Amino acid sequence: MAKEVIRQHLPLMEEEGRAAATDDDTGRDRHYLPDVPDEDPYQAGHRTCAGCGPAIEYRWVLKAAGQDTVVAGPTGCMYVANSTYLCTPYTVPWAHTPIASGGSFTAGVAAGYEALIRKGRHPGPYPNIIVMAGDGSASDIGLGSISGALYRNHDALFICYDNECYANTGIQVSPTTPYAGMTTFTPFGKAIPEGKSLPPKNLAKMMAEGHPHCYVATTTVGYPVDLMNKTRKGLNHHGAAFMHCFTPCQKGWVYQTSMTVEIGRRVVEAGLFPVWEYDPAERKYHYFHPPVQRPVTDYLAMQGRFGHMLPEHIASIQIQANRNWEDIGMDVPAELREGEDPAKHLRLREETYSMPLNRGVGG
Ligand SMILES: Cc1ncc(C[n+]2csc(CCOP(=O)(O)OP(=O)(O)O)c2C)c(N)n1
Numbered sequence: 001m002a003k004e005v006i007r008q009h010l011p012l013m014e015e016e017g018r019a020a021a022t023d024d025d026t027g028r029d030r031h032y033l034p035d036v037p038d039e040d041p042y043q044a045g046h047r048t049c050a051g052c053g054p055a056i057e058y059r060w061v062l063k064a065a066g067q068d069t070v071v072a073g074p075t076g077c078m079y080v081a082n083s084t085y086l087c088t089p090y091t092v093p094w095a096h097t098p099i100a101s102g103g104s105f106t107a108g109v110a111a112g113y114e115a116l117i118r119k120g121r122h123p124g125p126y127p128n129i130i131v132m133a134g135d136g137s138a139s140d141i142g143l144g145s146i147s148g149a150l151y152r153n154h155d156a157l158f159i160c161y162d163n164e165c166y167a168n169t170g171i172q173v174s175p176t177t178p179y180a181g182m183t184t185f186t187p188f189g190k191a192i193p194e195g196k197s198l199p200p201k202n203l204a205k206m207m208a209e210g211h212p213h214c215y216v217a218t219t220t221v222g223y224p225v226d227l228m229n230k231t232r233k234g235l236n237h238h239g240a241a242f243m244h245c246f247t248p249c250q251k252g253w254v255y256q257t258s259m260t261v262e263i264g265r266r267v268v269e270a271g272l273f274p275v276w277e278y279d280p281a282e283r284k285y286h287y288f289h290p291p292v293q294r295p296v297t298d299y300l301a302m303q304g305r306f307g308h309m310l311p312e313h314i315a316s317i318q319i320q321a322n323r324n325w326e327d328i329g330m331d332v333p334a335e336l337r338e339g340e341d342p343a344k345h346l347r348l349r350e351e352t353y354s355m356p357l358n359r360g361v362g363g
């Protein structure tokens with residue numbers, strides 16, 4: 001007789017944490033210390049760049065998932081920089097997949113565990129099965145295989161770590177590279193002064209709208225507990241789940257190494273990366289409303305990849321951010337509405353913008 005497949009349930013972390021809250025001048029708790037697990041299935045000793053956003057995301061996802069986890073990684077920085085001959089930073093089973101087949105490989109792993117458990121050939125409960133694919137893989141070369149796995153509802157968590165470029169092969173443009181983001185394939189010049197002229201693909205909304213039975217969420221490395229809780233919710237969901245995580249790439253985006261987490265918050269506070277959850281039971285989106293709303297220049301000017309932007313390019317990004325604020329049900333403050341006018345801007349490199357308190361660190 002077939003054995004029952006027992007599923008695990010990972011508890012969510014307290015949003016309040018155990019430390020005393022101390023707000024900074026923008027109302028953010030800078031001493032937030034939640035009860036996160038001590039274990040790190042993604043250990044130190046890998047070879048990603050200092051300040052690598054995807055490495056932070058890998059660490060927090062696996063911290064949230066724990067030891068009873070199986071991970072797949074399609075080709076990209078997080079395969080190449082994490083695995084050298086006979087050496088990886090994982091304390092859990094990990095496998096590399098070709099860049100196009102992260103979804104189909106993971107679907108096979110999920111179906112395989114179900115079958116082994118039913119036949120009594122795998123003793124434990126159903127493990128946490130995760131694939132973490134770059135944006136080039138998840139939104140472009142491997143999109144079909146992930147969409148297929150979501151559609152067939154395999155019980156696994158499919159993650160896109162989004163550094164907005166094909167980083168590993170030399171920072172080339174990908175479908176999620178933002179408008180005006182300079183890459184080695186979208187240099188700015190006389191013919192195309194903004195560098196990249198197309199808007200980015202809205203991958204997470206595509207996944208939620210296209211696979212309405214799946215749990216889908218967006219998050220960033222600026223919100224560690226949100227990232228870890230959404231990882232756990234995705235794993236607890238019985239069926240397929242997709243998480244889109246914004247992960248700055250220090251090398252490709254050209255910013256101070258210590259600013260990765262800050263940039264992960266600012267992109268949300270600038271209205272350029274809405275953080276939300278799609279609940280398949282209710283078929284509804286739940287949007288995070290950040291307490292701070294900033295002009296897009298506060299985000300753009302921290303990064304060298306936008307340094308060439310002209311006033312009209314900045315204004316068009318502010319228009320996009322203001323639409324995002326409206327889409328998530330927030331008012332657009334007058335200052336941000338004024339930013340839709342190119343006459344209100346200078347070239348980006350001449351704009352004044354706010355820097356975080358620790359601006360000197362790593363400078
Ligand atoms: C079918 C195929 N095309 C191209 C490549 C070359 N390639 C290796 S890594 C990579 C970049 C992947 O980008 P992304 O998925 O965004 O991950 P990142 O490197 O940014 O972490 C590319 C294009 C490949 N391995 N396979």
Ligand code: SF4
Nearest residue numbers: 048049052077249250
């Ligand atoms: S190039 Fe970017 S994504 Fe790749 S290891 Fe360096 S910081 Fe990380």
Ligand SMILES: [Mg+2]
Nearest residue numbers: 134135165167
């Ligand atoms: Mg990438």
